[in-house]
Amino acid sequence: MKAIVVEPGTGEPALVDVPRPEPTPGEALVRTLRVGVDGTDHEVIAGAHGDVPPGDDRLVLGHEAVGVVEDANDTDLVEGQYVVPTVRRPPNGTSNEFFDRAEPDMAPAGEYVERGIAGAHGFMAEYVTSPAEYLVPVPDALAPLGFLVEPISVTEKAVEHAVAARSAFDWRLESALVLGNGSLGLLTLAMFADVYDVDRTYCLGRRDRPDPTIDLIDGLGATYVDSRETPVSEFADVHEPVDLVYEATGYPKHAFETIDALAPNGVGVLLGVPEPWEFEIDGGRLHRELVLHNKALVGSVNSHRGHFESAVDTLAQLPEEFLDDLVTGVYDLENFEAAFETGDDVVKTAVAFDKI
Amino acid sequence: MKAIVVEPGTGEPALVDVPRPEPTPGEALVRTLRVGVDGTDHEVIAGAHGDVPPGDDRLVLGHEAVGVVEDANDTDLVEGQYVVPTVRRPPNGTSNEFFDRAEPDMAPAGEYVERGIAGAHGFMAEYVTSPAEYLVPVPDALAPLGFLVEPISVTEKAVEHAVAARSAFDWRLESALVLGNGSLGLLTLAMFADVYDVDRTYCLGRRDRPDPTIDLIDGLGATYVDSRETPVSEFADVHEPVDLVYEATGYPKHAFETIDALAPNGVGVLLGVPEPWEFEIDGGRLHRELVLHNKALVGSVNSHRGHFESAVDTLAQLPEEFLDDLVTGVYDLENFEAAFETGDDVVKTAVAFDKI
Numbered sequence: 001m002k003a004i005v006v007e008p009g010t011g012e013p014a015l016v017d018v019p020r021p022e023p024t025p026g027e028a029l030v031r032t033l034r035v036g037v038d039g040t041d042h043e044v045i046a047g048a049h050g051d052v053p054p055g056d057d058r059l060v061l062g063h064e065a066v067g068v069v070e071d072a073n074d075t076d077l078v079e080g081q082y083v084v085p086t087v088r089r090p091p092n093g094t095s096n097e098f099f100d101r102a103e104p105d106m107a108p109a110g111e112y113v114e115r116g117i118a119g120a121h122g123f124m125a126e127y128v129t130s131p132a133e134y135l136v137p138v139p140d141a142l143a144p145l146g147f148l149v150e151p152i153s154v155t156e157k158a159v160e161h162a163v164a165a166r167s168a169f170d171w172r173l174e175s176a177l178v179l180g181n182g183s184l185g186l187l188t189l190a191m192f193a194d195v196y197d198v199d200r201t202y203c204l205g206r207r208d209r210p211d212p213t214i215d216l217i218d219g220l221g222a223t224y225v226d227s228r229e230t231p232v233s234e235f236a237d238v239h240e241p242v243d244l245v246y247e248a249t250g251y252p253k254h255a256f257e258t259i260d261a262l263a264p265n266g267v268g269v270l271l272g273v274p275e276p277w278e279f280e281i282d283g284g285r286l287h288r289e290l291v292l293h294n295k296a297l298v299g300s301v302n303s304h305r306g307h308f309e310s311a312v313d314t315l316a317q318l319p320e321e322f323l324d325d326l327v328t329g330v331y332d333l334e335n336f337e338a339a340f341e342t343g344d345d346v347v348k349t350a351v352a353f354d355k356i
Numbered sequence: 357m358k359a360i361v362v363e364p365g366t367g368e369p370a371l372v373d374v375p376r377p378e379p380t381p382g383e384a385l386v387r388t389l390r391v392g393v394d395g396t397d398h399e400v401i402a403g404a405h406g407d408v409p410p411g412d413d414r415l416v417l418g419h420e421a422v423g424v425v426e427d428a429n430d431t432d433l434v435e436g437q438y439v440v441p442t443v444r445r446p447p448n449g450t451s452n453e454f455f456d457r458a459e460p461d462m463a464p465a466g467e468y469v470e471r472g473i474a475g476a477h478g479f480m481a482e483y484v485t486s487p488a489e490y491l492v493p494v495p496d497a498l499a500p501l502g503f504l505v506e507p508i509s510v511t512e513k514a515v516e517h518a519v520a521a522r523s524a525f526d527w528r529l530e531s532a533l534v535l536g537n538g539s540l541g542l543l544t545l546a547m548f549a550d551v552y553d554v555d556r557t558y559c560l561g562r563r564d565r566p567d568p569t570i571d572l573i574d575g576l577g578a579t580y581v582d583s584r585e586t587p588v589s590e591f592a593d594v595h596e597p598v599d600l601v602y603e604a605t606g607y608p609k610h611a612f613e614t615i616d617a618l619a620p621n622g623v624g625v626l627l628g629v630p631e632p633w634e635f636e637i638d639g640g641r642l643h644r645e646l647v648l649h650n651k652a653l654v655g656s657v658n659s660h661r662g663h664f665e666s667a668v669d670t671l672a673q674l675p676e677e678f679l680d681d682l683v684t685g686v687y688d689l690e691n692f693e694a695a696f697e698t699g700d701d702v703v704k705t706a707v708a709f710d711k712i
Contacts, residue, residue: 106525106650108620157524165521165652168513169462252643264464270647277640284633287608290655291626294462296521297653299646 003125004336004351006045007058013045013340015333018060023129029071030083030135032353034330035124036064036147037339039182040117045340049273050118062124062351063087063116066138066146075132082143083135084312085128086305087150088112089120105157105302114302126353136308142315145323147350148187152311153303154271155188155246159196160307162244162269165296169265173243174199177225177235177261180248181205181213183348184271186326187318188246193220195317202239204232204249212347216325232257242266250274255297259286264293269300359481360692360707362401363414369401369696371689374416379485385427386439386491388709390686391480392420392503393695395538396473401696405629406474418480418707419443419472422494422502431488438499439491440506440668441484442661444468445476461513461658470658482709492664498671501679503706504543508667509659510627511544511602515552516663518600518625521652525621529599530555533581533591533617536604537561537569539704540627542682543674544602549576551673558595560588560605568703572681588613598622606630611653615642620649625656 003018023029041061043049052059069081077083088104090096091113098107116122138146163173176192178185181203192198201222207214217224223239230238232254241263247254250272258268289295303311329349331339339349359374379385397417399405408415425437433439444460446452447469454463472478494502519529532548534541537559548554557578563570573580579595586594588610597619603610606628614624645651659667685705687694695705 101526103525106621108649161521161524161650161652164524165517165654167523168516168520169459170457252639255643255646256639265462270643272643273647274640274643276638276644278636278638280634280636281639282632282634283608283612283637284630287611287626287628287630288632290611290653291629291657293464293655294517294657295655296517297646298521299649299651301647301650 001126002333003060004062005058005060008047008052011046013061013336015336018125020127021129023071023073025073026075026131027129028069028073028075028077028132028135030067030085030128030130031070032065032067032123032126032128033143033356034066034147034350034352035062036151036348036350038064038151038184042340042342044117050114053119053121059116060121060125061116062122063114064147064150065123065128066143066149067123067128069135070127077132077135082138082140082146084138084146084149084308085115085123085130086134086136086308087114087117088302089115089134091119102306103304105304105307124351134305136305136312138312139316142312144356145315145327148315148323149308149311151184151187152191152314153307154184155191156307156310156314157303158246158269158271158300159191161298161300162267165267165298166265171243171265175201175240175242175263176244176246177202177204177242178246178248179204179232179254179258181207181217182248183326185246185248186213186216186347188248189217189222190220190318190322191314193222194319195314200240202235202242207344212325212328212345216322216347219322219325233260235261244269247272252277253279256281256286258297259289259295262295265295267296267298269298271300357482358689359416360418361414361416364403364408367402369417369692371692374481376483377485379427379429381429382431382487383485384425384429384431384433384488384491386423386441386484386486387426388421388423388479388482388484389499389712390422390503390706390708391418392507392704392706394420394507394540398696398698400473406470409476415472416477416479416481417472418478419470420503420506421479421484422499422505423479423484425491426483433488433491438494438496438502440494440502440664441471441479441486442490442492442664443470443473443506444658445471445490447475458662459660461660461663480707490661492661492668494668495672498668499712501671501683504671504679505664505667507540507543508547508670509663510540511547512663512666512670513659514602514625514627514656515547517654517656518623521623521654522621527599527621531557531596531598531619532600532602533558533560533598534602534604535560535588535610535614537563537573538604539682541602541604542569542572542703544604545573545578546576546674546678547670549578550675551670556596558591558598563700568681568684568701572678572703575678575681589616591617600625603628608633609635612637612642614653615645615651618651621651623652623654625654627656
């Protein structure tokens with residue numbers, strides 16, 4: 001069967017033949033339909049993140065997948081059922097406390113591998129196997145966009161943790177700023193505007209109009225904030241201090257400037273994964289501001305099955321027009337390279353392994 | 357009646373005569389018994405924090421009080437009942453949403469005054485009046501140490517918010533590091549060790565043995581950490597990464613070094629109120645660490661009536677020997693200056709306005 005792999009050092013994905021996997025007991029065989037491409041994939045391809053499975057010399061890419069159960073293999077799944085696989089798996093085939101309590105997203109480094117990213121092959125192959133417990137059913141109508149369930153689940157978790165951090169008092173999420181106009185930032189903005197009913201939403205980018213991401217922001221009724229005109233540190237003065245800041249840029253100054261963009265009692269949730277970088281901050285002022293105005297910063301990574309299930313519900317509620325414009329390309333295997341191209345006219349892409 | 361005031365610019369407390377207050381409808385008259393002294397009082401005296409009530413030229417000090425109801429004045433209180441007053445009041449005599457929902461601790465700057473600190477007279481007077489809703493009953497047996505209820509309540513809130521921030525997953529508080537061996541840090545350490553049943557507790561200071569604060573730390577079964585030997589940034593390597601860090605130093609580098617002292621999925625709760633200070637941090641590494649290990653930082657200030665009520669229960673559970681050693685002096689009015697003296701042999705002091 002065909003698979004899209006990256007060999008470390010090559011810096012580009014390749015279409016290759018690999019053996020079709022056989023499900024072991026407890027696993028189902030899934031025929032892959034579509035697999036999304038995101039920033040993490042580009043980092044893995046560039047060699048900046050992730051690693052190949054032990055003893056292997058290349059990695060099958062892809063962690064945002066939707067497929068159909070081809071062989072339920074005596075699991076509770078039903079053949080013909082659309083499913084989305086979760087990403088983390090126990091390392092070395094042995095479980096640990098985080099997987100035992102269905103919270104692999106809370107496992108520290110060393111206690112998990114990530115399919116398509118670090119230490120385990122991903123889903124960009126015509127067939128994949130997975131333990132049934134890691135396959136989340138998706139209604140038929142959502143299958144064509146099922147590759148968006150994984151990124152949405154990442155925000156489901158982040159917002160769940162942010163809301164939990166404000167649960168000891170009467171907190172209302174009425175305004176939110178998303179830092180980053182990549183596909184995750186835009187999906188999150190749409191969730192705030194249309195699913196969580198946040199009154200006033202903002203999205204930070206550094207693009208000139210006309211631009212498809214700014215059109216998406218406008219279409220959601222959100223306010224586009226050009227970081228070249230309004231840095232995060234000045235956002236509150238120019239617009240308003242907000243109840244929640246969602247950081248999806250990986251630019252570490254944003255993690256700390258978030259404190260200034262927050263309203264009293266607000267929460268910043270951080271998702272970016274930057275490299276080390278030393279810089280100066282007014283740590284005294286930021287510390288004081290965190291304390292005197294009861295602010296919080298919460299880091300969040302990955303997501304668990306419960307977040308995937310919430311994400312399926314959320315996907316069903318997102319505006320169809322927004323989703324149509326967000327997905328700028330779904331490419332067949334013969335044109336798979338197109339799904340990895342970047343540019344100002346590209347928002348979200350996927351590779352189609354089969355017809356739906 | 358006698359009151360202890362500070363006149364801005366003098367840098368020292370003074371015992372003066374002031375008119376005895378008359379309770380207005382809804383207020384009770386309280387005969388003051390004991391009022392604790394803490395770091396905030398010293399900052400107010402030094403002019404570094406707080407301000408006098410509008411139109412006044414001096415401030416009655418004291419925000420950690422215990423008293424007895426002298427005149428219930430048709431409120432639900434009972435004469436002879438021991439009570440502890442909360443600290444925040446609505447500004448300008450008008451309420452606002454934070455007071456309406458009994459969460460004055462979440463009010464932003466401008467939406468409150470603080471008795472004995474900012475904009476309202478405190479409790480270091482022979483009699484004080486207060487709306488009955490801000491007077492928290494204390495059992496007779498706890499009255500002599502009732503001035504500890506306010507500082508304990510500050511930690512009740514901080515820990516409530518920290519635990520809330522970890523409530524979206526299975527989190528266990530098994531190890532905790534307290535930054536700061538002042539009276540608030542020591543009370544918090546005792547709460548962790550004896551009330552919250554935290555297995556392993558640490559307390560950071562910068563003192564040489566023999567020292568009464570180190571004796572208190574030892575007595576609680578906690579580990580003393582000398583910051584001159586083990587900076588916070590190296591704490592995790594020397595001891596262990598901990599589930600919770602409680603910062604009560606006001607030293608802003610600690611706010612950020614806390615991230616390194618935390619175990620995966622840990623939470624740092626910040627209570628210090630530093631002045632502006634610019635310094636360099638490895639913001640990229642700290643941001644990455646917050647995200648990849650799901651860490652959180654939560655600022656916390658003040659406390660509400662519910663926290664005072666919890667604090668009364670907590671005070672009853674603290675070891676008697678610890679409390680005896682913590683309170684190094686309770687001074688009558690004629691020796692009130694002694695309660696404001698500082699030094700390595702002073703831990704916690706109070707002024708006694710009347711016999712209990």
